[in-house]
Amino acid sequence: MLWVDKYRPKSLDKVLVHQDIAENLKKLVMEQDCPHLLFYGPSGSGKKTLIMALLRQMFGASADKVKVENKNWKIDAGTRTIDVELTTLSSTHHVELNPSDAGFQDRYVVQEIIKEMAKNRPIDTKGRKGFKVLVLNEVDKLSREAQHSLRRTMEKYSASCRLILCCNSSSKVTEAVRSRCLNMRINSPTEEEIVKVLEFIGKKEGLQLPPGFASRIAQQSNRSLRRAILSFETCRVQQYPFTSNQAIPPMDWEEYVSEIALSMLKEQSPKRLFEVRGKLYELLVNCIPPDIILKRLLYELLKKLDSELKHEISHWAAYYEHRLRLGQKAIFHLEAFVAKFMSIYKGFLIETFG
């Protein structure tokens, strides 16, 4: 079992980071009237862990008894019926799903699932009608239409179900939805906190941690706790006992992106552009989301770039990321960024070195 899962706190009492938030959540649930919640924060900060712990707090162990289901909805949309299939994770008390997987038909999913839940309300031990909890992941990836339809249903069925929304960036959630929720900002854990957790795990696993090793991992993890624990374990798999200057292996795709960045800096020619396209395809085909590729690529480029170009390149990266979201075929925009970079950088080199 991976350590990430093994040492994931199961209840609100046991969390090591964000203890204050956990405390507040506990109180919130105790009062039995839970509002809609919106968890947001960078990845690896513990949103999901908190949500699961919260559910366990609300419903007890039965929240753990989930089953995975591929649900199928038939939706009448005017003249035609739309088939939507989605994987859901459900227990008696809650349903968790990832509506953005349905692409631009996500709004039907949102409407249907909420209506369905409203139809059969569970009944609690005291005979009162209880409520179900709907956990929606990646709300920031929901289409605008879906968010609008969410807004209405949230109010209409608020008696029978509570929503817990989870996303990385609240800026991509419409204001209307945000104002209907209690917003919980989950910060990334500080490096000290990460070190603390790593040391905790090390102690539990009975490992010898050389001084400074944990903090190095923490530094490299970009303040993502999950990433830190995973690379901690990767190090463990690769080499034990640890040495203090042991290399911390990057993720496979990050390594690949940095290779692309290097090759872009080395040569700017149509031939190179063509090669980079092949590599970008490789990343995309391996299911790396394009926006993450672009972000990482920029990050790698900035490391090596002359400072006068940094601003311009960042500007273009943002520009093409925007277009990436507007468009559909990611490779076009990634390639456009690469071409733009090459043209700028080449001009810069010629200007500087003749």
Added chain:
Amino acid sequence: MSDIRKWFMKQHDKGTGNGNASKPAKPSGAEKPAVISQPEKSVQESQESSGRRKTSKYFSKDKHVKDELEVEEVSAKRKAQRGRGELDSDVKPPPGKKVHKVEDEDDDEDFVTPSRRESVDATRSKKLKSGVGKGVAQNLIDESDEDDAGKTKSNLKPAGRGPGGKNASATLTTTTDMDVDGSDKEDVDDKDAKSSKSGGRGRGGRGTSAGGRGRGGGRGGFMNFGERKDPPHKGEKEVPEGASDCLAGLTFVISGTLDSLEREEAEDLIKRYGGRVTGSVSKKTNYLLCDEDIGGRKSAKAKELGFVFMFFHDLPYFMLAIFPCFPNIHIFVNIFNWIASYSTKFLTEDGLFDMIRASNKSKTSIQESKKPLDKVAPSPPKKSPQVPETKKQVGKHVATSVAVKGLSPAASLPKRKDQPTAQSGLPWTEKHRPKVPTDIVGNQSVVKQLHDWLSDWNKKFLNTDQKGKGKKQNDSGAKKAVLLSGNPGIGKTTSAKLVSQMLGFRTIEVNASDSRGKADAKIEKGIGGSTSNSIKELVSNEALSLNMERSQRPKTVLIMDEVDGMSAGDRGGVADLIASIKISKIPIICICNDRYSQKLKSLVNYCLLLNFRKPTKQQMGKRLSQIAKQEGLQVNEIALEELAERVNGDMRMALNQLQYMSLSMSVIKFDDIKQRLQSSSKDEDISPFTAVDKLFNFNAGKLRMDERINLSMSDPDLVPLIIQENYINYRPSSTGKDDNGMKRMSLLARAAESIGDGDIINVQIRRYRQWQLSQIGSLASSIVPAALLHGQREILEQGENNYNRFGGWLGKNSTLGKNYRLLEDLHVHLLASHESNLGRMTLRLDYLTLMLKQLTNPLRVLPKDEAVEKVVEFMDFYSISMEDFDTIVEISKFKGHPNPLDGIQPAVKAALTRAYNKGSSSRVIRTADLIKLPGIKKAPKKRVAAMLEPVTDPSAEENGEEFAVNEEENLSDTEELEDSADAEKQLQTDLESLSSKGIQVQVDLKGSGSSSAKRAPAGRGKGSSQATEKKGGRGSGSASRKRK
């Protein structure tokens, strides 16, 4: 008459006013005006040409327009005349014009020759001085790399090129050439007087070819097609205008890279002036057009055929220069020219230009010199006393050449009018339909086959009837019907009819206009009913046909035209036709366009298949010119071949086009046909690849916007993809000199951005159905990138073909989709393991690296058994199946990185698979798999999660009980409590019995759910969710049973 002439001429040189404007200034004179006119002209001309040089090609447009104008005028006039219907008025003007024309020609030739002779010393120094600065500079360059022919006394020659004034250049160049050639070549043999024309041309051409070659600079080896370089001075030279038929009868071969023209442009140019372009050198080849000293096959062949260099032509003029007063020298000129015309000469691009230009000059000069004849020019005579002399000499020498040039449009005009409206109302396609099979253009062998088949038919099939069917029916070669296939308009129907006619068959034609449905079962319903009934009748009426034969009455053949057009209206038509063929007593000829059509699949088995091919353009051109001659239309063969090419082998369309054009003009030139058919040629389907080729073509810049849109819209999905795939490969011709590739890079960036725009627009179109944006979408995604980058294609990867690749996006996208599905499966399995609750992307981005390590590292380092055990344990824990294992490996593969499975012994991998499979008997199914319910054939629509825990898990039982309790509580206020509780217990025992066999089933059951599994109408309030639960419960049960 003079009136008309003047009107005609005025038009020609000014192109602005009609003749009336110039009328007042026209007192008539005889010889003197010629003198005056000349200097005037030369001045004007030099100005003009210098201007033209600057504005390059675009200027030529103007000229062109003029030409057209002229033609129009002529035809209009013709029409008008015809309209009057007065014969005398018709007859009168043309002869006058003809005479006039002849005179013109005379003047022309003369004018050039003598001036050349006389003006040399007079003008030389002057011209040199007056020549533009450019001229001198060029001179230097020229001298620097003058290597080809070893001519070096060229203080004059470059000057000849420099000043640019046509007159001047002609004079000067010729003199230089005289020197040069005289020194070089003496080995000429025989001669003829015929081709003084080509001589005149050659002379002009020679003059500048040296300069052109000099400028051509570096010599490259012979390049094959794919890697041919760009012309070094692309677009820098002005393309001259010439007389319309100045290259008629000449054959060119183009080789290597030219100086400023792309090969296709050069071809076009030659064709426009009536020349012929062929692919390889043969005896008929007149010129090998090349700018570099090429070592390729073509030039070798040309040399081998005993060819002399082009400047042979100039030898006579050299002699002329030496003996200026020897009048008979022109005979020699002609002789030389004849020799020259008999062999292939090397010709440079500039030479070609000059050839064309010279012809034009002669034309204009005619008019110039002619004009003064009519009106007494008031302008003060400047100089050039030589001119009168030239005038005198003219008449003698050049009359012959005019006679040769018989095809010039004006001369032919009267002919056309002589047979004014011989045409009846018949369309030409009908009128000129072949009368005998040999008239059919092309496909003679097929026609022969058809003929043989038809003539043998009776022998083969009718006699067998009498002798005994068995034998001959089995003969595979003998088919009772024939299927002719081929493109429209190439003569299928015609040949079928003609052949039948020739063999004395009576034809009955049934085509798409007749209903050809299945015949009525009851034949009694009458012959008068549907066509098919009558066909049946016809085909099966043995007695009748036999009788016919016996009584020597015409035999019958049935022609089923357009069988592939049997559509919805003709239900069962093809089947019925086959049935008819089987019983037929008469031959049946079926005709279709597409033999591979799905509809005809069954038919082809019963037919002899004859495929008509497109006739070659030469074949068509020949026939077309016959027709044109019959119709009194003046078209040269090159133009007709172009027409044949454009209509894509469709004779009918060619004739229609020709007839249409004949309405408005009597002389059809290459350009007319090109223009006329530009629109019709795009009617044919173009594949996305052709479209992309055209868009990226080096001269795509000349395409009009609507053409580009048409190209890119030919397939709005594929064209952008192909463009996106290939735009990097093009070396844009618009950048010109691009040392460091900077321009190209920035063009690439712009193109890439535009392609991105196209994608964004496409989203708007598809998602929000904004179809009105589709034009701008294709603009952004195809036209703009192509416009930025069109040029030569180059390869970026070793061993790649230099063709446009198919868009890679589609393939990658489907792989992407597949990988996402696989990843989703893995994700679901992981979720079902209850051990982690993570998003799919987190799984990919963060977990996968470690998971891969966990799965593969032990296999690499640990001893086999231990490793396998460890890995299987890990897999079980996360309920990773063997497929998921492969998925993880697959998704983590990166090109250029070592395969994650490297270093793992195959034996270990095999052991892992074995161990996993062995464990699977006692394995937990925790994954959301598709489970079949016993008794139900089809898999249920819903994928159901079955959650089974291994026996060893103690919590399972507790959970089960806990659940039961929960359920009971939940149901406490429903009426069915007891029933459901009972049912539940029942189920529980069932499950326990199962678990005794090694598997503990932990069902996530709801009481009501399970009860409803037993008793049909269960939970009232909970309709839908119950149903799913029920299936879940049952599914798990069955699954566990199955697993045993």
